[in-house]
Amino acid sequence: MKPIEGQRLDWAPLALLAAVGVAALALIGSPSTWVTLTIAGLAMGLLIFIMASGLTLVFGLMDVMNFAHGLFIAIGAYLAVSTLRLFSAAAGADSFLANLAAVMPAMLAAMLVAGLLGWFFERVIIRPVYGQHLKQILITTGGMIVAEQLIHVFWGPDLQPLARPASLRGAFIIGDMAIEKYRLIAVAIGLVVFAGMMLLLNRTKIGLLIRAGVENKEMVEAMGYRIRRLFVGVFVAGSALAGLGGALWGMYQESVTVHIGANMMVLMFIVIIIGGLGSIGGCFAGALLVGLVANYVGYLAPKVALGSNILLMVLVLLWRPQGLYPVSKT
Amino acid sequence: MAENLLELSGVHTHIAQYHILQGVEFAVPRGELTMLLGRNGAGKTTTLRTILGLWRASAGTIRFESADITQRETPDIANLGIAYVPESMGIFAGLTVQENLVLAARNGAPAGERLERIFRFFPPIKTFWHLPAGLLSGGQKQMLAISRAIVEPRKLILIDEPTKGLAPAIINNLIEAFAELKQTDTTILMVEQNFHAARSLGDSVAVMDSGRIVHTGRMAELAANEALQTKLLGLSLETHQ
Known part of the structure; x- marks a missing residue:
């Protein structure tokens, strides 16, 4: 398919990101501190994007409010703990390739199990409550509570350490800047996931169907496509991505608790609302904005850091009530 | 009869x-x-x-x-x-004109005599082929909605x-x-x-x-x-x- 001629990118949200960065540089004063905070913000934002992208598509495509999305994050993180223990020799080796041989199975296991759990969750929990928002909130919240208790059964109630392999620890020192290796890796993985999703959505027929379904699922069905199958696929893929995000986030924090996913839910909802419900581009821009603001404000005014993202959401919605990149609903 | x-x-x-x-x-x-x-x-x-x-x-x-x-x-x-053109037209505003027709053509990309006939019936479809459908006028959106219905034999x-x-x-x-x-x-x-x-x-x-x-x-x-x-x-x- 040819590139879309005549379709102009809306630069305003990206300009906002740049403006936030420039304003932060002026307020922070020190370029090296600013670079460190910016890389940390981008890494945090891209990890949130990986976790939240499935949530926004699930809401956009089928109007499902899944308050249990954090479950897949938690499962991904715990799977990373178990897999890295299993490959502890490779994880502890002083070789990048050996470390990779431990991290890759951890990420794959997180995605596979979270995806399978997503398939089960859609069939058992979500399917009976299509179109019923209140019931969706209640039953997915209930599902989350049950799942957290099951995690206690399998992994215990205590905090689980999740040490990063040797070659993912430490920082690159450039002048007086210290840039953590793992944050750069998180940025790289986040950008690869974003690029992959954009390619899928814009260059394949399945992607076209997802975009069309987010706008008007009834019309997609009237054209002869089974939107339900598409939705199951999106739900499973979104769950797998949340699992991947959980594994990466666990390694980012170097520890995992049963609440790792639930703790991210507020941030993820802020991101998908800021971005525009159902919009992957919006989710990307919103996640970067949230990540950067959280890090800049955390440095500049730690006492208001907790509420900074809520304030950010209010300001963005005052500017664009439908989000940064709203999805047309027909 | x-x-x-x-x-x-x-x-x-x-x-x-x-x-x-x-x-x-x-x-x-x-x-x-x-x-x-x-x-x-x-x-x-x-x-x-x-x-x-x-x-x-x-x-x-x-x-x-x-x-x-x-x-x-x-x-x-x-x-x-059976094809359906709803009163609201049901076009996908965020998709291009071309993408709207690609989705409607279940048996392969829209091409050949049928596509030529659509262009003949509704010249704006060809003119705005790569434009997001949401930017079309009301009449052009209706042309697109009907084109989707006839892009394949129904x-x-x-x-x-x-x-x-x-x-x-x-x-x-x-x-x-x-x-x-x-x-x-x-x-x-x-x-x-x-x-x-x-x-x-x-x-x-x-x-x-x-x-x-x-x-x-x-x-x-x-x-x-x-x-x-x-x-x-x-x-x-x-x-x-």
Whole structure:
């Protein structure tokens, strides 16, 4: 398919990101501190994007409010703990390739199990409550509570350490800047996931169907496509991505608790609302904005850091009530 | 007399607590353009949506090529060769014109004689091929919605008020396109409030009132009978031109 001629990118949200960065540089004063905070913000934002992208598509495509999305994050993180223990020799080796041989199975296991759990969750929990928002909130919240208790059964109630392999620890020192290796890796993985999703959505027929379904699922069905199958696929893929995000986030924090996913839910909802419900581009821009603001404000005014993202959401919605990149609903 | 492609028999449809269709009975002859007329709220749109399974019939039977499709899922019904152009047009605003047609063409990318015919019927489709459909004007969106329905051979096209809200010049353009489409033996069931368009295009007609069919016959006969028009529709066709 040819590139879309005549379709102009809306630069305003990206300009906002740049403006936030420039304003932060002026307020922070020190370029090296600013670079460190910016890389940390981008890494945090891209990890949130990986976790939240499935949530926004699930809401956009089928109007499902899944308050249990954090479950897949938690499962991904715990799977990373178990897999890295299993490959502890490779994880502890002083070789990048050996470390990779431990991290890759951890990420794959997180995605596979979270995806399978997503398939089960859609069939058992979500399917009976299509179109019923209140019931969706209640039953997915209930599902989350049950799942957290099951995690206690399998992994215990205590905090689980999740040490990063040797070659993912430490920082690159450039002048007086210290840039953590793992944050750069998180940025790289986040950008690869974003690029992959954009390619899928814009260059394949399945992607076209997802975009069309987010706008008007009834019309997609009237054209002869089974939107339900598409939705199951999106739900499973979104769950797998949340699992991947959980594994990466666990390694980012170097520890995992049963609440790792639930703790991210507020941030993820802020991101998908800021971005525009159902919009992957919006989710990307919103996640970067949230990540950067959280890090800049955390440095500049730690006492208001907790509420900074809520304030950010209010300001963005005052500017664009439908989000940064709203999805047309027909 | 042409054989019937679609037959509705005693069809009832409930939407929430409302009993909208109350025993709809009529047939759509193969190869003809059947007009479904009636006052606002008579149940015309509900009839189209019930045929396509977007709203489920609570009683009665809908037969397409003699097969009972009453309880089938919408995608199954559409895949029998039925296209739908809703009143809202249902275009995907964030997708380009090309992408809208790619989705509508189930059996491969839109190409060849059919695509050329669409470009001939509706030149703006070619002009704005790579433009997001949401940027088209109302008339151009309607052209795109109809193009999606005819991008592949269909046995039946359900069209809901295609001329609604459009400028007279565009309405004439659409009437010409439908007139040419009729020559291809495509069967069409069209809801229409523009009686000039209805009279120009309709072969047969069914008139609805309060969820029931109150008249069926040839469009030419209804167009010639002002008293019947007044009785069935409240106003004559001439008044509506």
